[in-house]
Amino acid sequence: MLFFLIWLYLWLRAFYVPLIYDEIATFYGYVHVGKFIPFYAHWDANNHIINSLLSYLSYSLFGSSGLALRLSNLIFVPLFFYYIYKISKELSDKILQWVFILSICCAHNFIEFFALSRGYGMSMALILGSVWYLIKVIKTNRLKHYLLCLISMILAVISNLTLLNSAIIIIGILILNIIYNYKADSFLKSLKLSASVLLLGVLPVIMFAKLLFVMREKELLYYGTTEGFWQLSVKTLIKLITGMNAHVIDYFVIFFFLIFCLIFVYLFIQKPNLKFFLNSNFVFMYLLLGNIFAVILLCKLFNINYPEDRTGLYFLPFFIGSICFMTDQLKRKLNHKIITLIVLPLLFFPIHFIYNLNLSFSSHENHRIPERFYEKVKAYYIPGETPPTVGGYRGRLMCWSYWNFKDGGNLCKIYSSDFPGLVEDFQIAILNENPEWLEYYDSIDYDKYSNFHLLKRKHFLKKLFITGKSGITSNGEIKNEYFNLLEKQVDTLTGKTLYIGYDLTIFSKQKPFKAWVVIAVSNKERENLRYEFIALDWLRTKWEGRQSNFINGMLVHDLPEDAYSIITYLWNVNKVPYLIKNGKCSLYEVY
The missing domain is CATH 2.60.120.1310 (Jelly Rolls)
Incomplete structure (x- = not known):
C-alpha cells in the first residue's frame, strides 16, 4: 500500500507540477527533434539518453503535455520499489528493513525525480537493480545474475552518465568474485562469466568513458566546480535532499559515516581474510566509498568537477544502504537489539516527506511560471501585430517558452540580456531584483511558490x-x-x-x-x-x-x-x- 500511494502521488505531481527548465531544454534539444544518440545529436550533458528516447516515444504517442513527457520515469517506479523491497529483505532485522525502505522511498526531494522528465529517477531504479543482482552474484555465483547485474548497470549508465564510476566499482566486484570462485568453478563457467563481464561491462564502460572525455574536451561537463568534495558535493546534496543548510545535518552525516567505517574495521578484525571482503552486505559501502574516492581522484588528475546536488544523487541510496547494512552486521555480531537505534535519525525522511507534500512546485528549481501569467500577457496580444515584450531572468526562459509552444507560438520570447531592465512591456520578476520596477510597473499577479510577480508597465514605451x-x-x-x-x-x-x-x-x-x-x-x-x-x-x-x-x-x-x-x-x-x-x-x- 505504501508503494502504491507514493506512486499515485508521483503521477499526480507529474500531471500538476509545471515542467522545469531542464525538462523543457531536454524536450527542445532531443525529444522534439527526435535526435538523442551521442555523436549524432546535439552535444550537451542534458541528454540523458534513455529518458530522451522514452520521452520521444511518449511524445510521439501522447503529445507534449507534462504527464506525457514524464511518463518515461513513472514507468520505472514499480521497478524501483521492487528492488528496494528485495534488497531490504537482505537485512535480518525488521526495524532496519523498514528504516531502509522508508528513508529511501520517503526522501521527498529524491523520489520526486521519478516525476520529472530527466534520467535521474530511472537511473536510480536501474542502479539499485544492478545492486540487487550483484548481491545475488556474491551469494550464488550464477551466470544469470551476472548478466542481469551487468544489463541493469549499463542501462543505468545510459540513463545517467554520472553512474559510470559506480559501474566500474560493480565490474571490479564481479571480477573479484570470479577470481575468488575460480578453483570451485569449472573452466567453462569461469570463461562464460569472464566473457559476460568483458562484453557487457568492460567494453561498454570504455565506450562511455570515451564519450565523457569527448564531452570534457567540448567543455560540456560544466555542472559543479573543483572547490572541494565536502563543500560542493556533500553540502549541496544535503541542501537538495533536505531543503536545509543546517549544520546539525552535517554532523549527522559525519557521525554515520564514521560509524559504519568503524563497524567495518571492527568486523574485519574479527575475521581478517579475503572471503570477508566478498560479503554482499558490504556492497553499498563499497559503492559509497568507491564513488567518493573516484570523484576526488578524477578532480585531482583530470580537473573534472565534483558532482553538485542532483549529479551526486546516487550518494543518497548508497549512504543509507551503508548505514542500514553495517548496522545490521553489527547487530548480528553482538546480538543486541538496541544497536538498531543507531539508524532512527533516518526516520527524518518520512516526516520530511509528509511536510513537503505538494502538487504545485519542484523542490529542485523554483523558476515556475504559472500558466495564468502567460494568459494575462496574451490578453494584450492583438493577432496580426507583433506581441508585447516580456523581460525576465534567463532561468525563466524555458518555462515561458513552453507555455508559448503549447499555445501555438504567437507571443514573444523572454528577454534576459538587459535583466533587470525597464524597457519591456511586462516583467516576470522578484520585486527586490530591481527597486525601480514599482516606479514604472504595476504588479498584476503574484505566484506564492516562486515569489514571482507579473509586472505590467504603467505606460508602454513607443x-x-x-x-x-x-x-x-x-x-x-x-x-x-x-x-x-x-x-x-x-x-x-x-x-x-x-x-x-x-x-x-x-x-x-x-x-x-x-x-x-x-x-x-x-x-x-x-x-x-x-x-x-x-x-x-x-x-x-x-x-x-x-x-x-x-x-x-x-x-x-x-x-x-x-x-x-x-x-x-x-x-x-x-x-x-x-x-x-x-x-x-x-x-x-x-x-
Whole structure:
C-alpha cells in the first residue's frame, strides 16, 4: 500500500507540477527533434539518453503535455520499489528493513525525480537493480545474475552518465568474485562469466568513458566546480535532499559515516581474510566509498568537477544502504537489539516527506511560471501585430517558452540580456531584483511558490520607425544555411534600444523546422556585440506556409558605442529545404 500511494502521488505531481527548465531544454534539444544518440545529436550533458528516447516515444504517442513527457520515469517506479523491497529483505532485522525502505522511498526531494522528465529517477531504479543482482552474484555465483547485474548497470549508465564510476566499482566486484570462485568453478563457467563481464561491462564502460572525455574536451561537463568534495558535493546534496543548510545535518552525516567505517574495521578484525571482503552486505559501502574516492581522484588528475546536488544523487541510496547494512552486521555480531537505534535519525525522511507534500512546485528549481501569467500577457496580444515584450531572468526562459509552444507560438520570447531592465512591456520578476520596477510597473499577479510577480508597465514605451524592407522572398524553395532579412548601419544610434519586427510567411516540410531568426550587432572589425534569436522550433512544430505565420519581434538593448551595423537573418540549422515569401522586416527605435 505504501508503494502504491507514493506512486499515485508521483503521477499526480507529474500531471500538476509545471515542467522545469531542464525538462523543457531536454524536450527542445532531443525529444522534439527526435535526435538523442551521442555523436549524432546535439552535444550537451542534458541528454540523458534513455529518458530522451522514452520521452520521444511518449511524445510521439501522447503529445507534449507534462504527464506525457514524464511518463518515461513513472514507468520505472514499480521497478524501483521492487528492488528496494528485495534488497531490504537482505537485512535480518525488521526495524532496519523498514528504516531502509522508508528513508529511501520517503526522501521527498529524491523520489520526486521519478516525476520529472530527466534520467535521474530511472537511473536510480536501474542502479539499485544492478545492486540487487550483484548481491545475488556474491551469494550464488550464477551466470544469470551476472548478466542481469551487468544489463541493469549499463542501462543505468545510459540513463545517467554520472553512474559510470559506480559501474566500474560493480565490474571490479564481479571480477573479484570470479577470481575468488575460480578453483570451485569449472573452466567453462569461469570463461562464460569472464566473457559476460568483458562484453557487457568492460567494453561498454570504455565506450562511455570515451564519450565523457569527448564531452570534457567540448567543455560540456560544466555542472559543479573543483572547490572541494565536502563543500560542493556533500553540502549541496544535503541542501537538495533536505531543503536545509543546517549544520546539525552535517554532523549527522559525519557521525554515520564514521560509524559504519568503524563497524567495518571492527568486523574485519574479527575475521581478517579475503572471503570477508566478498560479503554482499558490504556492497553499498563499497559503492559509497568507491564513488567518493573516484570523484576526488578524477578532480585531482583530470580537473573534472565534483558532482553538485542532483549529479551526486546516487550518494543518497548508497549512504543509507551503508548505514542500514553495517548496522545490521553489527547487530548480528553482538546480538543486541538496541544497536538498531543507531539508524532512527533516518526516520527524518518520512516526516520530511509528509511536510513537503505538494502538487504545485519542484523542490529542485523554483523558476515556475504559472500558466495564468502567460494568459494575462496574451490578453494584450492583438493577432496580426507583433506581441508585447516580456523581460525576465534567463532561468525563466524555458518555462515561458513552453507555455508559448503549447499555445501555438504567437507571443514573444523572454528577454534576459538587459535583466533587470525597464524597457519591456511586462516583467516576470522578484520585486527586490530591481527597486525601480514599482516606479514604472504595476504588479498584476503574484505566484506564492516562486515569489514571482507579473509586472505590467504603467505606460508602454513607443516605437519610432527607422527603416524597413518589404517583399522579402527566397524565390522558391532553398537550402541556404543563412538568409539575410535586413541589414543597416547603426553607428548613429549608439545608446539606443532598437526593435525589429517581422511579418514573414515561412514554409518547410521538415517537422520540426529547426531554424533561428537572429539579430547580430557588430563593430567595424565585425566583432559581435549583441546577439538575440527566436528559435522557430520552440514556437511550433509545423511551418506550413500559412500567410504571415511568423509575426514577432526582438529587442536589442542599449547599442554599444562602437556598434556599426545590425543584421537580421534566418539560420537554417540543418540546411533543410524551406521558403520565405511576402516578407516584411521593420527597424524601430524604442523610446
